[in-house]
Amino acid sequence: MSDRQILLLCLVPALLLLALTQFYPLAQSFYVSLHDWTLARSPVMGEFVGAQNYSRVLHDRQFTGALWFTLGLAAGSSILSVLLGFGLALLTVGENWKLRLSRTLLLLPMIIAPVAVGTVWRMMLAARIGPVNEALGALGLGTPNWLGSPGLAQVTLTVIDAWQWTPFSMIVMAAALASIPPDILAAARMDGAGRGLILRRIIVPITLPIILLVAMFRMVDALMTLDIVFTTTGGGPGFATHTLGYWIYVQGLRYFNISQAAAASWLLLALCMATAAAFLLWRRRIMSWQVRQ
Amino acid sequence: MAAITLSAITKRFGSFDALQPLSLEVQDREFVALLGPSGCGKTTTLNILAGLEAPTSGRILIDGRDVTDIPPMQRNLAMVFQSYALYPHLSVRRNIAFPLEVRRAPRAEIDSAVARAAELLEITPYLDRYPRALSGGQRQRVALGRALVRKPAAFLLDEPLSNLDAVLRLQMRAELSGLFRSLGATALYVTHDQAEAMTMADRIAVFAAGRMLQFAPPLTIYRAPADRAVAAFVGAPPMMFLDGIVTDGGAIQAGGLTFPARHAPLAPGAAVTLGLRPEDVSPARDGPTAEVVLVEHYGGNQVVTLRAGPARFCMLSPPDMRIEQGHRIGVSVDPRNLYLFAPDTGRTLAAPGLDPRNETR
Amino acid sequence: MIRRLAIILALAVALGPFVVLMVNSVRPSDAFLAPGAGFIPGTITLDHYRAVFGGDGETLRFLANSVIIATATTLLALLLGAPAAYALARARLPFRLSIVFALAFLIVRFYPKITVALPYYLIMRDLGWLDTHLAVILAHVSVTVPFVVWLMLGFLEELPPEIEQSAMMDGCNAWGRFVRVVLPLSMPALGAAAVLTAFTSWNEFLLASTVASNDAKTLPVRISSFITDKGILWGNMAAMGTVIVLPVALFAFATQRYLVRGLTVGAVKG
Ligand SMILES: Nc1ncnc2c1ncn2[C@@H]1O[C@H](COP(=O)(O)OP(=O)(O)OP(=O)(O)O)[C@@H](O)[C@H]1O
Ligand SMILES: [Mg+2]
Numbered sequence: 001m002s003d004r005q006i007l008l009l010c011l012v013p014a015l016l017l018l019a020l021t022q023f024y025p026l027a028q029s030f031y032v033s034l035h036d037w038t039l040a041r042s043p044v045m046g047e048f049v050g051a052q053n054y055s056r057v058l059h060d061r062q063f064t065g066a067l068w069f070t071l072g073l074a075a076g077s078s079i080l081s082v083l084l085g086f087g088l089a090l091l092t093v094g095e096n097w098k099l100r101l102s103r104t105l106l107l108l109p110m111i112i113a114p115v116a117v118g119t120v121w122r123m124m125l126a127a128r129i130g131p132v133n134e135a136l137g138a139l140g141l142g143t144p145n146w147l148g149s150p151g152l153a154q155v156t157l158t159v160i161d162a163w164q165w166t167p168f169s170m171i172v173m174a175a176a177l178a179s180i181p182p183d184i185l186a187a188a189r190m191d192g193a194g195r196g197l198i199l200r201r202i203i204v205p206i207t208l209p210i211i212l213l214v215a216m217f218r219m220v221d222a223l224m225t226l227d228i229v230f231t232t233t234g235g236g237p238g239f240a241t242h243t244l245g246y247w248i249y250v251q252g253l254r255y256f257n258i259s260q261a262a263a264a265s266w267l268l269l270a271l272c273m274a275t276a277a278a279f280l281l282w283r284r285r286i287m288s289w290q291v292r293q
Numbered sequence: 294m295a296a297i298t299l300s301a302i303t304k305r306f307g308s309f310d311a312l313q314p315l316s317l318e319v320q321d322r323e324f325v326a327l328l329g330p331s332g333c334g335k336t337t338t339l340n341i342l343a344g345l346e347a348p349t350s351g352r353i354l355i356d357g358r359d360v361t362d363i364p365p366m367q368r369n370l371a372m373v374f375q376s377y378a379l380y381p382h383l384s385v386r387r388n389i390a391f392p393l394e395v396r397r398a399p400r401a402e403i404d405s406a407v408a409r410a411a412e413l414l415e416i417t418p419y420l421d422r423y424p425r426a427l428s429g430g431q432r433q434r435v436a437l438g439r440a441l442v443r444k445p446a447a448f449l450l451d452e453p454l455s456n457l458d459a460v461l462r463l464q465m466r467a468e469l470s471g472l473f474r475s476l477g478a479t480a481l482y483v484t485h486d487q488a489e490a491m492t493m494a495d496r497i498a499v500f501a502a503g504r505m506l507q508f509a510p511p512l513t514i515y516r517a518p519a520d521r522a523v524a525a526f527v528g529a530p531p532m533m534f535l536d537g538i539v540t541d542g543g544a545i546q547a548g549g550l551t552f553p554a555r556h557a558p559l560a561p562g563a564a565v566t567l568g569l570r571p572e573d574v575s576p577a578r579d580g581p582t583a584e585v586v587l588v589e590h591y592g593g594n595q596v597v598t599l600r601a602g603p604a605r606f607c608m609l610s611p612p613d614m615r616i617e618q619g620h621r622i623g624v625s626v627d628p629r630n631l632y633l634f635a636p637d638t639g640r641t642l643a644a645p646g647l648d649p650r651n652e653t654r
Numbered sequence: 655m656i657r658r659l660a661i662i663l664a665l666a667v668a669l670g671p672f673v674v675l676m677v678n679s680v681r682p683s684d685a686f687l688a689p690g691a692g693f694i695p696g697t698i699t700l701d702h703y704r705a706v707f708g709g710d711g712e713t714l715r716f717l718a719n720s721v722i723i724a725t726a727t728t729l730l731a732l733l734l735g736a737p738a739a740y741a742l743a744r745a746r747l748p749f750r751l752s753i754v755f756a757l758a759f760l761i762v763r764f765y766p767k768i769t770v771a772l773p774y775y776l777i778m779r780d781l782g783w784l785d786t787h788l789a790v791i792l793a794h795v796s797v798t799v800p801f802v803v804w805l806m807l808g809f810l811e812e813l814p815p816e817i818e819q820s821a822m823m824d825g826c827n828a829w830g831r832f833v834r835v836v837l838p839l840s841m842p843a844l845g846a847a848a849v850l851t852a853f854t855s856w857n858e859f860l861l862a863s864t865v866a867s868n869d870a871k872t873l874p875v876r877i878s879s880f881i882t883d884k885g886i887l888w889g890n891m892a893a894m895g896t897v898i899v900l901p902v903a904l905f906a907f908a909t910q911r912y913l914v915r916g917l918t919v920g921a922v923k924g
Contacts, residue, residue, distance in 0.1 A: 265766065
């Protein structure tokens with residue numbers, strides 16, 4: 001067997017698996033989204049309806065509500081987690097054992113299953129037994145219904161998502177910070193630059209490409225948020241905390257309203273891809289602008 | 294061991310011609326050095342021969358068998374890389390045994406082959422160390438050991454000494470030379486160090502800019518270079534070149550100096566390039582004089598840079614001779630040692646090695 | 655000083671909820687309802703764990719499922735991903751196919767799995783594989799193989815080509831070079847990929863919940879249904895949460911070097 005054949009044999013199984021379990025379903029989901037099909041009513045797919053499912057979904061008040069909430073959650077959560085993550089990275093950068101241990105411990109929220117995170121926070125924020133309200137009550141600060149009132153629940157979910165994923169931006173940015181050559185910082189200090197100036201003029205510009213990358217990952221992932229909704233609010237109160245992912249899940253896998261769910265899921269997919277592409281383009285613009293400076 | 298033929302090999306990288314058509318015949322048991330400045334295509338040649346790169350055109354024969362389309366592992370060549378490329382995850386013993394293990398040789402045979410190679414290269418004490426715990430010279434021997442354990446058709450060595458310090462390099466040069474001579478192995482040895490090429494090789498292939506300029510035994514390269522580029526590359530300190538004119542008497546006039554010449558007659562008034570090797574210029578009581586521009590004392594000898602009119606050239610003089618900067622001294626050149634080149638093409642018109650009368654030297 | 659306080663505050667915010675979770679898992683049921691009973695429970699009970707694990711022994715089965723699926727996913731993802739990455743890095747495919755394929759692996763990271771989940775459910779239904787380990791494992795492998803491929807690609811880029819050329823001269827064909835030289839040298843990258851894969855599979859909810867209704871159910875799926883059924887059994891919920899969280903936390907601690915490398919390289923290279 002020639003080397004070429006061997007290498008092809010190495011490649012084919014993984015590609016095949018991906019094709020069968022990801023790309024074929026993707027294509028099929030698109031196909032279904034162009035047809036009329038409610039699994040609850042019929043086990044086989046109905047007739048071709050063109051873009052009808054898309055327009056119906058886009059006119060659905062629940063869907064658009066979920067869309068706005070998802071966008072808000074994604075923006076809020078990614079901004080929060082990028083800023084906090086950068087701050088934590090600055091705080092814990094360094095190589096003594098205490099800092100390294102702190103970094104490892106701070107990772108914990110992100111390696112836990114999102115459904116478990118939801119459970120944990122539901123417990124933390126529970127009306128009567130939750131330690132958060134207990135503490136607030138003891139201080140006489142009132143006991144807000146964190147997950148129970150629509151507007152507040154939306155904010156709460158955003159913050160929980162940021163809480164879970166801040167460690168991700170922290171760990172990536174800590175790596176970026178650690179890779180800044182120390183002599184650059186030393187040279188800046190020799191030149192008499194203060195901390196704020198070093199941060200603004202050196203650290204941020206150098207790590208900006210990574211910051212943008214982290215922001216992109218955070219944004220795209222947050223748009224797909226689904227798991228924590230299950231164990232915190234279940235989408236409620238009402239439809240207030242339906243994310244797009246959750247709405248699609250319920251439509252498709254609970255009501256078996258397959259074709260509309262498929263259409264909605266392709267809209268979400270387009271949103272994710274467009275976001276990723278926009279970030280990457282923006283990043284390239286900024287990087288080439290930096291190079292020209 | 295085997296003979297190797299490269300016939301009309303070319304290599305392009307995109308639009309860049311890394312190798313002009315190259316033909317080279319290496320005889321069985323011959324030690325050939327590929328010599329040339331950085332970037333001239335030596336490694337490319339070796340890689341093509343090894344099969345690591347495919348030539349753009351041309352054929353490669355090993356013992357008459359066309360191997361151009363045969364992958365490296367079936368060409369039965371052993372290679373020592375410039376960076377040694379030892380396997381960091383294997384002990385020295387397993388590194389050396391690797392080619393035999395791959396071929397599923399019997400355990401006993403592997404053990405004895407490794408032991409033999411280790412003994413030959415004097416690395417037996419390090420057999421159980423890992424490459425990272427070895428010095429540069431020791432690593433180099435391990436890389437050699439890995440090449441030596443099997444019986445390859447030929448050895449390909451890509452600047453194997455270039456990572457060593459000067460002293461170790463000299464020592465390894467002598468050892469390698471002896472080793473390959475005693476093995477009676479066919480070897481291609483890439484180097485940009487002319488001293489290595491001169492001392493080790495049976496024949497030297499001189500490269501420049503993707504072209505082989507000359508392929509000949511060391512002394513021929515030195516005394517009868519094919520053209521000005523070869524002459525310039527071989528010799529330390531290097532040959533100096535002066536623009537000259539052939540006088541009516543057949544002598545060469547260059548920069549206010551006249552050199553008596555003993556060469557095939559050239560048309561009077563013709564322009565020539567005169568090449569002078571520093572060791573062929575010697576101080577003289579009488580004769581033309583030149584101004585001393587610079588004296589560099591190397592301990593064992595001194596290199597004197599001289600100026601006569603617009604011309605500059607160098608002289609190698611004995612260490613005890615007092616020469617002062619700014620003074621004028623007389624110089625002489627043995628007419629038998631003059632090199633003449635065509636100024637336009639660089640082709641050699643006359644060289645000591647080309648003169649049949651010099652043969653007794 | 656301020657820095658130290660800030661770090662301690664961050665640690666409290668990050669870890670506090672887990673402490674609460676674990677404390678609640680051993681807090682007697684009646685203590686939950688007493689207002690102002692204090693954070694530290696007066697007595698400790700293992701009732702919740704007994705309730706969660708006892709009876710039908712279901713939870714134990716789900717735990718076993720999670721372990722089996724995460725292990726199989728990790729092994730399969732490495733088994734498929736590492737050779738694929740090697741082939742992508744070394745095979746000179748025409749028409750820039752290597753780049754196309756590499757992007758095909760990458761893109762899996764960027765679309766919502768919910769788009770795939772619905773048809774995946776239908777496919778598994780048609781194959782009669784619903785609620786089998788295999789259905790969950792294949793889904794998990796398909797989302798984790800890209801990690802493995804990209805981590806390995808990044809690593810292979812930095813491997814000096816001479817090492818493999820040397821193996822070539824020593825008589826190894828592509829498979830021999832991969833197995834004898836490349837794999838042993840890429841242990842750090844493989845380790846990182848393995849850890850990341852194991853975590854992802856252990857934590858994955860959507861795809862598992864789509865195809866596993868009972869026999870192949872994993873812990874994350876269990877905890878979600880558990881809550882909607884009997885939302886108010888705080889103690890059991892806490893015990894269940896602890897069962898999911900604790901192994902991961904310990905595993906993360908043991909493998910932190912690989913974990914950090916996997917997370918950072920994966921993101922920075924991507
Ligand atoms: N893969 C490649 N793509 C493009 N150009 C290349 C490639 N490999 C080599 N070259 C070019 O081909 C020329 C010859 O390279 P080669 O490595 O053979 O030089 P060399 O004689 O071995 O030099 P050195 O003494 O520095 O090792 C160089 O100009 C180099 O830039
Ligand atoms: Mg070279």
